[in-house]
Every structure is written in structure tokens, then in C-alpha cells.
Amino acid sequence: MSTVYFCRSVQFRAVHHYRLPELTLAENRRRFGPAAEPHEHLWTLTLWLTGPMEPGTGMIVDLVQVDEILEAEVVARFHNQHLNRVDPFFESHQPSTETLALYFAERLVPRFAPVRLARLRIAETDDLFAEWYA
Numbered sequence: 590m591s592t593v594y595f596c597r598s599v600q601f602r603a604v605h606h607y608r609l610p611e612l613t614l615a616e617n618r619r620r621f622g623p624a625a626e627p628h629e630h631l632w633t634l635t636l637w638l639t640g641p642m643e644p645g646t647g648m649i650v651d652l653v654q655v656d657e658i659l660e661a662e663v664v665a666r667f668h669n670q671h672l673n674r675v676d677p678f679f680e681s682h683q684p685s686t687e688t689l690a691l692y693f694a695e696r697l698v699p700r701f702a703p704v705r706l707a708r709l710r711i712a713e714t715d716d717l718f719a720e721w722y723a
């Protein structure tokens with residue numbers, strides 16, 4: 590049986606850096622190079638949502654509802670922020686794309702239920718991104 594996914598992307602601009610707390614600044618600079626310094630990306634978060642299509646509307650989920658959740662959970666919290674400081678979680682977790690994929694998936698899955706978040710992509714650029722699959 591075929592499956593349809595409804596997809597939506599949202600962007601936010603934010604700074605991050607990589608620094609392990611057990612290392613000195615000089616050691617972090619050697620370990621991570623330029624990425625040890627705060628640097629900005631225009632992040633793109635993309636969701637793949639699936640579930641039954643409502644016969645009347647032909648929709649899996651209303652776009653207005655999707656956008657409200659993304660605005661509250663992603664844009665309002667992360668746009669123009671420093672990711673290492675936006676949530677105490679990132680005091681003990683480096684804000685890599687891999688970590689952000691897990692972070693956003695864990696928070697967005699319950700927000701979209703019973704619509705199923707099946708896949709999520711967080712991209713720093715077109716050629717650097719991480720994906721999460723349910």
C-alpha cells in the first residue's frame with residue numbers, strides 16, 4: 590500500500606559553537622577548528638508527516654496547525670538565538686545537526702500526534718544536514 594507524506598520546511602537563523610566543557614578554549618579550538626567559535630547558520634528544519642487523509646479536505650493535517658506548532662516550538666524559541674544557550678539541554682549536549690535532529694524529533698512527535706512524524710531533517714546548508722526517522 591502506498592503512503593503519502595505531507596512535508597513542511599521552516600527556517601531560523603541561529604548561532605552555535607562546539608566546545609567540550611572538559612577542554613580549555615585553546616584545546617577546543619584545536620579539536621573543532623573554526624567551529625569552536627560562534628558562527629551563524631540559516632537552519633532549515635523539514636518534517637515529513639503522515640496519517641489518514643481526511644476525505645473531505647484531502648489533507649493529512651491542516652497547514653495552519655503545522656505552522657502554529659513550528660512557530661511555537663521552533664521559530665519563537667530558536668530564531669536569532671545562540672543554540673548553546675537557548676536550552677539548558679545544550680549545556681551538556683553539543684548542538685550538532687545530529688543532536689538537533691533528535692532534540693526536535695523528541696519534542697515534535699507528541700505535538701503532532703495522532704498525525705505521525707515519520708522523518709525530520711535539520712540542515713545547516715544544502716550539503717550538511719542530519720535526518721531522523723521514526
Ligand SMILES: Nc1nc2c(c(=O)[nH]1)N=C([C@H](O)[C@H](O)COP(=O)(O)OP(=O)(O)OP(=O)(O)O)CN2
Pocket residue numbers: 624628684685686687713716717
Ligand atoms: N558531525 C558533524 N560535524 C560537524 C557539524 C555537524 O553538525 N555534525 N557541524 C559543523 C559546523 O557547524 C560547521 O559550520 C560546518 O563545518 P565546515 O567545516 O564549515 O563545513 P563545510 O566543509 O561544509 O564548509 P565549507 O564552507 O564548505 O568549507 C562542523 N562539523
